[in-house]
Amino acid sequence: MPQLPTADPYLPGHGDPSYSVRHYDLELIYVPEGNRLRGNAVIDVVAREETGRLVLDLAHLQVTKVRLDGARLKKWSARDQRLVLQLDGPVAVDAELRITIAYGGTPQPVIDEHHGDAGWEELTDGVIVAAQPHGAPTWFPCNDRPDDKATYRITVTAPTGYTVVANGALAGHRRRPGAETWTYEMDQPMATYLATVQMGRYVTVLHNDAMRTIAPHDADLEGSFDQQPAMMEFFERVFGPYPFDGYAAVITDDDLEIPLESQSLSSFGRNFCTDDWSHVRLIAHEMAHQWFGNAVTLARWQDIWLHEGFACYSEWLWSEESEGPRTCDEWARHHHDKLAELEQDLVLADPGPALMFDDRVYKRGALALHALRLDVGDAAFFDVLGGWVADRAGGSVTTEEFLAFASDRTGNDVAALLQPWLYDEDLPPYPS
Numbered sequence: 001m002p003q004l005p006t007a008d009p010y011l012p013g014h015g016d017p018s019y020s021v022r023h024y025d026l027e028l029i030y031v032p033e034g035n036r037l038r039g040n041a042v043i044d045v046v047a048r049e050e051t052g053r054l055v056l057d058l059a060h061l062q063v064t065k066v067r068l069d070g071a072r073l074k075k076w077s078a079r080d081q082r083l084v085l086q087l088d089g090p091v092a093v094d095a096e097l098r099i100t101i102a103y104g105g106t107p108q109p110v111i112d113e114h115h116g117d118a119g120w121e122e123l124t125d126g127v128i129v130a131a132q133p134h135g136a137p138t139w140f141p142c143n144d145r146p147d148d149k150a151t152y153r154i155t156v157t158a159p160t161g162y163t164v165v166a167n168g169a170l171a172g173h174r175r176r177p178g179a180e181t182w183t184y185e186m187d188q189p190m191a192t193y194l195a196t197v198q199m200g201r202y203v204t205v206l207h208n209d210a211m212r213t214i215a216p217h218d219a220d221l222e223g224s225f226d227q228q229p230a231m232m233e234f235f236e237r238v239f240g241p242y243p244f245d246g247y248a249a250v251i252t253d254d255d256l257e258i259p260l261e262s263q264s265l266s267s268f269g270r271n272f273c274t275d276d277w278s279h280v281r282l283i284a285h286e287m288a289h290q291w292f293g294n295a296v297t298l299a300r301w302q303d304i305w306l307h308e309g310f311a312c313y314s315e316w317l318w319s320e321e322s323e324g325p326r327t328c329d330e331w332a333r334h335h336h337d338k339l340a341e342l343e344q345d346l347v348l349a350d351p352g353p354a355l356m357f358d359d360r361v362y363k364r365g366a367l368a369l370h371a372l373r374l375d376v377g378d379a380a381f382f383d384v385l386g387g388w389v390a391d392r393a394g395g396s397v398t399t400e401e402f403l404a405f406a407s408d409r410t411g412n413d414v415a416a417l418l419q420p421w422l423y424d425e426d427l428p429p430y431p432s
Contacts, residue, residue: 004055004082007145010301010353011112011134013080015145018051019097023150026140029157030199035122037061038104041141045097052090054099056083057137057144059119061105070097081110083141101141110138114353123254126162126200128267130260133301133356136192147299147396149189156197157181163202165214167195167263169245186263188244189394191297196262198250210242215251216270223275224283225249227322231284234321235291235314240386243295243393247287258282261289277325281315288314291389299396302350304357305422306402309348309365310385316366332370335363336430349399349422368421371431375417376410384409 007015025042039061045054059081066076072088083101091097109117112134119135121128129139136144154166157179168186175181186195198214205213205221207229213221228249236242248265256269259282266286272279292310316331318324326334339360346360348368355361373381384406391405399422406414420428 002053004080004084007143007147008301010356011144013082014057014134014137015148016055016143017145018049019045019047019054019143020148021045021143021150023152024140024142024195025153027155028139028197030127032122032126032159032162032199035106035108036104037107037120037139039102039140041099041101041103043099043101043141045099045143047091047093047095047097050090050093052087054085054087054097056085056099056101056141057081058083058101058103058141059110059137060108061103061138063101063103063141065100065102067100068097069100070095081137099141103141107138110135115357120197123200123252125253126198128198128250128252128256129196129262130267131193131196131262132260133193136195139197140195142192142195144192146191146193146297146301149191149297149394149396151188152186152190152195153183154186154195154197155181155183156199158199161201162199163204163214165198165202165248165250165265167265188263188295190263190294191396194261194263194294194297196265196267198252198265198267200250200253202250210246211248212246213249213251215249215273216253219251219270220273224273224280225251227280228283228287230322231287231318234318235288238317238382238385239288239291240389243290243389247290249283249286259286261286261293263294264290277319280324281319284318285311285315291385295393296389297396299398301353301356303397303399304351305348305361305365305368306397306399308357308362309369312362313366313369316370328370332367333430336367336427339363339367339427344426347423347425364421364427367431368418371421371428372406372414372418374431376412376414380410 005016006012007017023044027040029038071091074086074088076085107120109119111117119138136142156164164182166184168184171185172183202214203217213225244264250267255271259268288311293307316328320328348364403415
């Protein structure tokens with residue numbers, strides 16, 4: 001039996017490099033009682049190489065019907081949490097196809113040996129989808145690789161009384177007896193792991209025309225989520241214009257261990273509604289991901305520091321801007337001292353799947369940026385960050401591309417400067 005493709009070695013058994021998706025149109029009907037999901041996905045794809053087979057990722061859900069336009073479908077089969085479409089003959093490079101898939105069942109998270117569980121998850125009364133890095137196939141058929149970004153239309157029908165939130169702008173909301181249908185459109189390219197649906201008995205708090213918090217009616221936002229407008233104003237000043245049409249923070253009625261960003265929104269548990277810095281910093285962290293991770297997305301999971309190092313550094317920047325616990329330089333020195341006490345066995349630019357979300361990736365990545373800032377000065381440093389987003393928004397990037405961009409932008413050899421931070425296991429001395 002032919003082996004199924006893997007697009008990224010950090011995530012075996014996900015992604016098919018033979019084609020790319022241009023657009024997902026998802027229509028979902030969800031029944032909380034019994035956790036039942038029924039879906040119809042229309043997926044527009046283009047072949048990137050001559051191929052007689054298309055493989056999609058779909059976990060724990062049953063396919064009932066498949067239609068293919070643009071080529072003849074010989075047969076389809078479900079195998080190893082993948083949907084395999086065997087064509088009647090190979091299609092040429094740049095061939096445009098449309099795949100329509102009807103599916104349903106009881107969605108549940110998928111478990112990975114390194115990353116634990118991710119994906120569609122029931123709450124006490126509602127749903128959260130936290131898909132990074134491998135959970136997207138738990139709720140829709142997809143080409144689950146980070147460098148395959150597409151536009152989305154997501155329509156969800158749920159019982160009356162539930163608020164549904166998904167990526168992008170709300171394009172429609174209609175009510176009928178016993179049910180409500182919500183339609184969201186994300187018209188800027190988005191990686192599969194950043195697609196999400198959030199559902200609960202929520203109310204919406206508008207901070208301004210472009211920012212809202214969706215939360216239980218009795219959630220206390222004072223001292224935490226009410227800082228978001230000021231955070232947004234500051235990040236736009238140092239990173240450039242916010243890259244999407246709006247931003248939402250969803251606060252579940254359940255406590256959550258960690259928050260998670262998705263494109264144009266972030267998800268938090270009720271336990272983050274405090275003014276404690278350990279929670280406020282993560283509100284800033286997830287917002288910063290809208291620039292670094294969502295607008296500009298890694299092409300390979302090994303380059304995760306381009307997301308987490310940048311977002312971690314944004315925490316330190318916000319601490320200084322908001323007169324928080326420490327200045328940016330004080331945070332950098334604090335975490336350099338702590339990293340120096342830990343085992344030196346991590347290569348930042350290729351940490352391996354077991355360590356890709358290790359806290360050392362976050363802190364050492366932020367320290368690498370601090371080293372760059374101290375070397376080139378504030379004006380050039382923030383020019384690099386803003387220029388990086390402006391130049392690469394909507395795209396997928398690598399560490400090597402960032403080093404080349406920063407070197408060209410500053411006139412300095414940034415690759416040589418950051419080489420020990422990115423490629424050596426031993427922690428470099430604190431930058432001077």
